[in-house]
Amino acid sequence: MKTTITDNLSWNKIRNSVIQTEEFLSTGGNLRLSTKEVFVDRILMKYKNDELNEGFNNLEKLAASMHFFKAKQLIDNSEVFKLLKLMPKGGLLHGHNAAMVSSEWIIKNLTYYPGLLKCTNKDGVVIFSFRKSDSHNCNTNYELVANERNRSNNPEFYDRILEKSINLYVPRPEVEYPNIKVVWDKFQNIFLTVNDFIKFLPVFKAYHYRLLEEMYQDGIFYIEMRHTFSQGYDHKNSLSAIEMTLELLNVVKDFKRTHPDFIDLRAIYQVKRRITIEELSQQISQFLTLRSYFPEFIIGIDLVGQEDTGNSLYYYYKLLQQLSPTNRFFFHAGETNWYGVAADYNILDAILLNTTRIGHGYALVKHPVLWNSVKRYGIAIEVSLISNQILHLVEDLRNHPAAFYISENIPIVITNDDPGFWNAKGLSYDFYYCLMAVGSNRAGLKLLKQLIINSLKYSAMTSNDKNIAIKIFHKRWNNFLDHIIKNYNLYNSKN
Ligand SMILES: [Zn+2]
Numbered sequence: 466m467k468t469t470i471t472d473n474l475s476w477n478k479i480r481n482s483v484i485q486t487e488e489f490l491s492t493g494g495n496l497r498l499s500t501k502e503v504f505v506d507r508i509l510m511k512y513k514n515d516e517l518n519e520g521f522n523n524l525e526k527l528a529a530s531m532h533f534f535k536a537k538q539l540i541d542n543s544e545v546f547k548l549l550k551l552m553p554k555g556g557l558l559h560g561h562n563a564a565m566v567s568s569e570w571i572i573k574n575l576t577y578y579p580g581l582l583k584c585t586n587k588d589g590v591v592i593f594s595f596r597k598s599d600s601h602n603c604n605t606n607y608e609l610v611a612n613e614r615n616r617s618n619n620p621e622f623y624d625r626i627l628e629k630s631i632n633l634y635v636p637r638p639e640v641e642y643p644n645i646k647v648v649w650d651k652f653q654n655i656f657l658t659v660n661d662f663i664k665f666l667p668v669f670k671a672y673h674y675r676l677l678e679e680m681y682q683d684g685i686f687y688i689e690m691r692h693t694f695s696q697g698y699d700h701k702n703s704l705s706a707i708e709m710t711l712e713l714l715n716v717v718k719d720f721k722r723t724h725p726d727f728i729d730l731r732a733i734y735q736v737k738r739r740i741t742i743e744e745l746s747q748q749i750s751q752f753l754t755l756r757s758y759f760p761e762f763i764i765g766i767d768l769v770g771q772e773d774t775g776n777s778l779y780y781y782y783k784l785l786q787q788l789s790p791t792n793r794f795f796f797h798a799g800e801t802n803w804y805g806v807a808a809d810y811n812i813l814d815a816i817l818l819n820t821t822r823i824g825h826g827y828a829l830v831k832h833p834v835l836w837n838s839v840k841r842y843g844i845a846i847e848v849s850l851i852s853n854q855i856l857h858l859v860e861d862l863r864n865h866p867a868a869f870y871i872s873e874n875i876p877i878v879i880t881n882d883d884p885g886f887w888n889a890k891g892l893s894y895d896f897y898y899c900l901m902a903v904g905s906n907r908a909g910l911k912l913l914k915q916l917i918i919n920s921l922k923y924s925a926m927t928s929n930d931k932n933i934a935i936k937i938f939h940k941r942w943n944n945f946l947d948h949i950i951k952n953y954n955l956y957n958s959k960n
Contacts (some may be wrong), residue, residue, distance in 0.1 A: 469666070469730070470724060473580050473735050475483035479831060480903060480931060481818060482638065487539050487872065488905070488908075490872075490873075490874060491872050491873075491874055491879065491905070491908070491912070492696070492870075492871045492874050492912055492915050492916065492919075493911035493912040493913070493914060493915030493916070494874070494911060496911045496915060498910060498911060498915060501825060501943075501946045501947075501950065502907060502910055502914075502946060504946075504950060505733075505910060505946050505949045505950065506909045506910035506911070508546060508548075508949060508953050508954070509545070509909050509910055510909045512543075512544040512545045512548065513545050513901065513906075513909065514901065514906070515544075516543060516544070516545055516901070517529070517901065517906060519949045522750070527553070528538060528540050528543065528901070529862065529863065529898065529901035530861045530862070530863060530902065531861075532639070532855075532860065533637050533851050533853060533854060533887060533894065533898075534634055534635065534638050534854060534855075534888065535636075535638075537888060537889075537894075540559055540894060540897055543897070545900065545901065546893065546894075546895065546897050548893065548949065548953075549893045549896050549897055549900070549913075550683065550684075550893045551684075551945055551948060551949070552684055552893075552896070552917075552945055553684040553686065553894045553911065553917065553938060553941035553942055554683060554684040554685045554686075554879075554893075554896070554920070555685070555686070555687065555917035555918070555920035555921050555934070555938055556685070556686070556687035556688065556689065556921050556924045556926075556934070557680055557685045557687070557688045557689070557690075557779060557876075557881065557892060557920070558689045558822065558845075558847055558868060558878050558880055558920060558923065558924060559689075559822075559824055559847035559849060559878075559880035559881070559882060559884060560680075560688070560690050560691065560880065560883070561690070561691045561692075561735070561882065561883055562673070562676065562690050562691065562692045562693065562732075562880055563656055563659055563660070563663060563693065563768070564656070564882070564883030564884070564885050564886050565676050565679070565690070565881070565883070565884060565885050566672055566675050566679060566876055567679060567884075567885050567888065567890050568628050568631045568632040568885055568886070568888070569628060569888075570675060570679075571631060571659075571672070571885070572624050572627055572628045572631070573624065574675075575668050575671060575672060575956055576593070576610055576624075576627060576661070577611075578595075578668060579611065580609070581593060581596050581599065581609070581610040581611070581662070582594050582595065582596075582604050582607040582608065582609060583593075583607065583610050583613070584601060584603035584604075584606065584607045585603065585604055586601060586602045586603055586604055586657075587602055587604045587708075588654070588742065589639070590630075590654045590657050590658060591609075591630040591658050592657065592658060592661065593658055593661070593662035593935070594661040594662055594665075594697060594781070595662070595664075595668075595698070595766050596661070596666040597795045598661070600624060600661075601661065610627075610866070612946065621726060630655070630658050631655050631659060631885075631886070632653070632655075632885075632886060632888065633648070633651060633652060633660055633855060633886050633887050634887060634888055638816055638855070641771070642857065644857065645773070645856065645857035645858075647650070648772050648855065648856055648857050649774075649857075652856065652876065652883075653770070653771070655886055660693075663697060664695065664696070664697040664764065665697065665698060666697055666698065666704060666709075666712060667699070669697055669709065669712065669713070670712060671711055671718050672715045672716075673717075674719070674720060675718050676690075677716070677717070677720045677727070677730065678720075678725075679890055679891060680729055680891055680892075681720075681724055682890075682891065683890060683891020683892055683893055684892070684893075684941070685891060685892060686727050686728055686729045686889070686934070686937055686938075687724055687727075687729060687920075687921070687924060687926070687934055688727040688729075688731070689731045689732070689733060689764060689924060690699060690730065690731070690732055690733065690796075691732075691733045691735040691767055691769060691795075692732040692733065692734065693735055694706045694709070694732075694734055694751070694752075694755055694763075695822040696709070696710070696791060697709040697712075706751070706755060707755065707758055708760055710755065710758070710762070712734075713736075714759070714762060716727070717729065717730045721880075726937050726940075726941070728926070728930060728933060728934055729926075729930070731761075731763075731764045731925060732761075732762055732763050732764065733763075733764060733765050733766065733767050733795045734748075734752045734756075734763055734765070734766045734767070735766075735767050735768075736748045736752075736766065736767070736768050736769070737767045737768070737769060737770045737775070738768040738769060738770045738772070738775035738776050738797075739770055739775050739776065739848070740776075742780075742781060742784055745781055745784055746784060748818075749766070749784070749788065752766050752792075754790070762846050764793060764795075764925040765792060765793035765794055765795050765925065766788075766792065766793075766794060766795070766796065766891035767795045767796055767797060767824065768796060768797065769779070771800075772797065772798070772799075772800050772801050772808035772811055773801050773803060773806075774805075774861060777808065777810065777811055777814070778796060778798065778808035778811045778814035778815055779807065779810065779811075779814050780807075782817070782818065783816055784817055786818065790819065793821045793925065794815065794819065794820040794821060795820065795821055795822050795824065796811065796815040796818070796820045796823060796824060796871070797811075797823075797824035797825060798812040798814075798815040798820070798823050798824065798825070798826060799811055799812040799823065799825060799826045799827050799828035799829055800824065800825035800827055800853070800856075801827065801828050801858070801860070802827070802828070802829075802858050802859075803828075804831055806830070808828075808833070809828045811834050812828060812829055812832060813832070816835060816838055816839070816842075816844065820954070821844070821879075821910045821925065822843060822844060822845045822846070822847055822923060823839070823845070823846050823847065823855065824847045824849075825846075825847065825848070825849060825852075826839075826846035826847070826848070826949070827853055827858055827865075827866060828866075829846060829866065829875075830866035830869050830870070830878065831872070836870075836873070836875055839876070840873070840874070840875050840876070843876055843889060843923070844876070845876040845877060845878050845919060845923035846867075846870060846875060846876065846877045846878070847877075847880045848865075848870070848877045848878065848879055848880065848899075849880045849881060849882035849895065850862050850865055850867065850879070850883070850895050850902075850903065851881070851882075851884075851887065851889055851895055851898065851899045852882035853865065855887050861902075862898045862902035862903060863902045863918075864901070865902070865903050867899070867902045867903045868904070871903065871904055871905075871908070871912065872905075875921065876919060876923060877916070878916065878920045878923055879892060879895050879896055879899050879916050880888035880892070881894075881895050886944060896913065896916075899912075900912065900913065914942075917938065917942075918938075921934045921935060921938060921957055928957065
């Protein structure tokens with residue numbers, strides 16, 4: 466029956482009640498903020514509104530709507546971003562080890578390591594390594610990077626060119642990456658460029674220590690990272706996957722010694738989704754062997770690579786189904802903008818396989834049965850906003866389906882996927898887009914706080930570790946609030 470509201474008072478009452486109910490039902494909507502939090506929220510909202518209003522009137526300044534490569538400078542200067550950088554982020558639950566450290570640091574440090582060789586393969590992809598191997602498929606001779614650099618008139622310029630081989634940044638992404646294939650090809654080539662380079666033990670150790678540093682500096686104090694477990698090498702020998710894992714654990718131990726409030730790094734065994742069923746079977750055996758050595762460190766398994774062109778979970782499901790439930794899955798699924806195809810149904814098979822979380826879940830929005838299940842069973846979606854934009858799923862992140870997940874309070878966590886490949890250190894840039902583009906204009910500290918709590922709640926930590934993590938979070942959160950209250954006020958842009 467259609468009703469007619471005749472007086473303004475009732476109209477506004479109903480209107481406000483709908484707005485408030487929707488806010489209450491959204492992610493973080495039912496949190497109660499303390500007096501301190503309310504104060505900080507007001508500061509945050511002032512900056513947020515100022516920035517969005519300015520962007521509304523000058524769209525060329527609306528970083529929230531822009532491609533990250535064009536928005537980065539604006540974001541770096543944003544007061545909201547500066548505040549987000551200070552905020553503790555909790556756990557990082559989706560990143561790939563080979564793609565997490567900033568390319569600038571790699572070039573300035575690791576490529577200066579003596580003995581680094583470089584060649585170009587038949588597809589024009591630069592390969593870095595400390596050894597010669599047929600597996601590199603070199604089409605050119607190997608050159609010592611140090612010699613090339615010395616011969617160049619301008620080592621700074623040489624390094625900038627070198628960095629291009631491990632970074633996707635281009636000033637005009639719409640021209641240089643006209644479609645998903647072009648950008649995915651370049652993206653996957655970067656993994657090829659660094660693959661053998663970071664298996665060299667001294668580099669492997671320095672690289673992973675830096676990874677922990679960069680994440681920690683951005684307020685992350687727990688990490689679950691997709692990791693390629695493989696053999697490595699040093700000057701003399703090849704090293705087994707077990708030896709390399711022991712080295713990695715030593716790096717983490719060293720880091721924790723000097724960073725006592727960093728809880729831990731855990732790894733998800735990643736396998737490429739292009740392999741045959743027999744190859745997956747072998748990989749699973751290796752995963753089980755390694756897991757028997759490192760049951761705490763290796764928390765589960767995942768299939769990675771472009772879903773549109775790779776094998777579906779349905780293709781492998783009979784094999785995956787045989788794994789005992791003590792082996793958790795963390796499947797990439799639904800990282801596609803196709804609908805009703807194999808990649809799209811990966812989400813369905815991931816849920817049927819009892820996945821612990823879903824990587825990306827971009828396509829989930831189109832499947833009401835599935836998003837209801839995800840909500841009911843608490844399967845968190847690992848949302849990687851900048852990754853989805855750069856890898857061509859969405860241009861303007863205000864159109865990202867995570868806006869719907871937030872409005873429905875579908876469990877999500879904010880993750881960074883491959884930040885080193887696109888100049889996004891840590892998680893702050895992804896949080897920026899989440900707050901400014903994906904969340905409602907009215908969403909502030911409640912949304913942020915819930916997302917951080919989610920990153921601990923939906924992690925694979927034991928309940929004991931989770932309690933420790935929550936304590937660390939509260940302490941760091943309080944320090945963050947105090948810092949903002951002390952250094953910012955509502956009336957000046959910044960003290
Ligand atoms: Zn990923």
